[in-house]
Amino acid sequence: MSDDKSTLGNLADAAKAKINEGADRARAAGHEVASHFGGTADNLEDKAQAAKDRAKAEGHNAEAHAEYAEGKREATDGDGR
Numbered sequence: 001m002s003d004d005k006s007t008l009g010n011l012a013d014a015a016k017a018k019i020n021e022g023a024d025r026a027r028a029a030g031h032e033v034a035s036h037f038g039g040t041a042d043n044l045e046d047k048a049q050a051a052k053d054r055a056k057a058e059g060h061n062a063e064a065h066a067e068y069a070e071g072k073r074e075a076t077d078g079d080g081r
Helices: 007-034 040-077
Strands: none
Touching: 007 040
16 A cells, blocks of 8 residues: 555555455465365375465455555545645
8 A cells, every 4th residue: 555546545455455365365265175085194184285275365355455445545535646
């Protein structure tokens, strides 16, 4: 998030972060499914990777909310540039 970005720039960054969040959640779901097949070591590795991907998704979700809020603030209080 940067103060010199336009409203549109902030909203574009929010959309990008939501796309990244979706990709992370899809990867986590894939690892979760994979954790039900194979050996114990593979299952544990897949569960760990799923948890890591979910954490990354939460980070992207927070980033999206912050960018959106900044874009909205800029649109209403700032000059929009």
